[in-house]
């Protein structure tokens with residue numbers, strides 16, 4: 133484990149310390165055991181010495197007693213000499229009762245060897261005496277037998293032996309200790325050092341699978357167990373390190389993901405500590421201050437607070453403090469700040485209590501709601517304004533009118549409401565297209581706005597209908613009437629000025645209705661209806677004029693509303709029926725086909741003209757359903773006539789198609805279905821379209837017409853010459869027949885212009901290889917003129933008015949029969 137492992141010096145090594153202790157212990161043990169052994173030997177030695185001396189003394193005592201008793205000096209000397217049996221006897225004397233030696237002898241000094249321990253013995257000589265008695269009872273003592281011993285000599289061999297014993301003991305223990313140490317070194321110290329060295333080679337911070345080898349022969353002992361345990365510990369360490377690094381990786385990954393997430397959020401996210409220091413900010417937040425995340429992190433919030441409005445700043449600091457104190461989140465729905473570029477930004481802020489790195493903090497999430505607010509304002513504007521002209525819409529207008537009405541009632545100041553409807557706007561829309569129509573409406577709105585005062589309200593109700601509310605015109609009804617008419621005249625006039633749209637100079641007229649207010653307890657919406665009624669009256673009186681509302685006019689409006697209501701049920705109640713106007717070939721006088729013309733049988737009013745109800749149906753959008761009914765009814769009639777031999781497959785029935793009907797995506801399917809269901813040849817059907825329908829979205833119209841023509845149906849262009857269409861359009865259309873409008877035919881004989889127009893139309897048709905049918909032929913002169921100009925087909929009262937089905941069938945029967953027999 134590298135640097136963490138301590139390498140002991142020799143003197144600190146376990147083996148040395150064990151050796152040192154072993155040696156000391158061996159010495160002590162040896163000394164104690166050997167000393168004890170010497171002590172025991174010494175006791176034996178002393179006992180043995182005493183016994184020997186005693187024996188010598190006892191053996192010599194009798195003879196010594198006799199020598200004293202008999203004063204036998206020779207005997208005494210013999211006894212004394214005889215007692216020198218041991219080397220260590222240094223002096224023997226037999227002393228009489230007077231204390232005089234009878235015989236005595238000392239050993240020779242030469243025998244007394246010097247020893248290293250001589251000086252240790254303080255009393256080297258030991259004296260032993262026994263009394264010499266005359267009888268065995270010892271009652272009569274008359275001398276002494278004295279003997280002196282040299283203890284050094286006496287114990288000389290013992291000392292040698294004891295020293296040997298000691299030396300042997302110590303030596304033996306010492307050698308044993310050394311042997312034990314060698315074994316200990318081999319069995320413990322060496323493998324321990326090996327384990328320690330191996331451990332040192334392992335990086336504790338990254339064991340990387342390295343483990344300690346178990347020293348050979350130690351697999352089953354404590355060392356093996358220790359090594360195993362260390363390896364188990366290393367396993368745990370490695371697992372811990374792996375877990376730790378995995379956890380660290382996961383923490384880092386989570387942090388990076390969190391960072392990526394918050395940096396890519398469009399919201400401003402920042403965390404402040406309790407002192408107001410920004411400890412975490414995301415990119416959106418930093419970017420708002422034109423700074424990097426790193427530049428802002430760690431800064432005090434004053435850096436950003438400087439950008440806030442005074443009020444917003446106080447609001448935020450207060451909110452932050454409250455969140456910190458209450459530990460509850462707070463929501464600030466709106467506050468403003470100025471970005472470094474000086475733009476005002478509206479923000480929505482959510483502040484939440486948080487613990488950041490163990491410290492109380494606050495998390496703020498700011499959402500830029502500037503765009504949302506702008507959108508809300510835009511939506512609010514859209515909800516109350518007309519998207520085309522940006523004028524107030526019906527909703528807002530009624531609101532303002534209501535306010536003006538109330539004000540007028542309070543103040544007694546009268547006002548006027550003007551209802552404007554452009555005349556024949558539909559024609560412009562149909563012939564020049566919707567975008568031209570839209571431009572016209574925008575321009576008309578602009579002109580109306582220019583004419584009125586700033587306090588007046590101009591609104592668009594929809595289509596070509598505009599309304600103007602003019603308040604505070606005065607308190608005198610006559611003067612106000614005059615002024616209102618004058619202002620209305622100005623409005624009328626401004627709209628009659630030519631409009632220039634898409635290269636066209638358009639002259640547009642308008643019909644206007646005026647209603648003064650207050651008018652009794654008339655409400656705002658009733659006022660609007662009154663002005664509308666007056667406008668309808670202006671239309672009814674030939675358009676291009678203005679009329680002031682009178683109570684009697686209300687009936688006309690009621691009439692129109694009633695018609696709408698009646699028309700809603702007319703289809704279900706089977707009140708519609710078709711009339712058929714024959715189309716004739718002037719050369720052969722044969723009926724070559726017919727035009728199906730719709731009629732409405734009103735239960736009260738009787739048969740109502742399509743001139744009256746078709747615009748209403750178109751206005752209601754009901755024309756699509758009714759047109760489909762007409763298509764099916766006409767095809768069924770042809771089927772019926774063919775079955776009855778009244779109709780040949782060379783005859784063609786013309787069916788009028790309204791623009792709304794034609795623009796339906798499902799129109800093609802409706803036509804094919806009606807023809808298939810009836811089981812008639814498609815060439816028996818001719819669809820009459822108008823110029824306006826064609827000019828609007830030409831490409832799309834051509835595609836549709838071709839699709840239908842491929843099926844076999846033919847196309848006629850109706851009312852040609854009355855719209856804004858040009859030859860270039862006509863050239864591109866997949867047409868079969870051109871119908872000359874009855875308005876040109878009507879005055880053929882009297883109006884040379886009309887005659888020239890008809891002639892031109894016929895020449896154009898010839899050039900484009902189109903069949904021609906003249907409409908509204910009532911007189912022979914008209915027919916003759918048309919024939920002379922090459923138009924042989926005609927339709928008109930001259931031959932027959934539109935007929936009910938049974939009349940038409942009778943005509944078919946009789947007329948074809950007559951012409952065939954001719």
Ligand SMILES: Nc1nc2c(ncn2[C@@H]2O[C@H](COP(=O)(O)O[C@H]3[C@@H](O)[C@H](n4cnc5c(=O)[nH]c(N)nc54)O[C@@H]3COP(=O)(O)O)[C@@H](O)[C@H]2O)c(=O)[nH]1
Nearest residue numbers: 729730742743762788789790850908909910927928929934
């Ligand atoms: N979208 C649909 N429009 C339809 C349908 N049926 C009719 N119409 C259109 O209504 C307009 C008025 O039609 P109507 O009152 O039927 O008048 C037609 C004829 O009666 C009239 N006519 C025919 N000959 C003469 C005549 O000699 N003199 C005279 N004064 N009038 C005559 O002309 C009308 C036919 O016109 P056109 O369709 O242009 O050929 C009219 O515009 C119809 O188109 C319908 O089902 N759908």
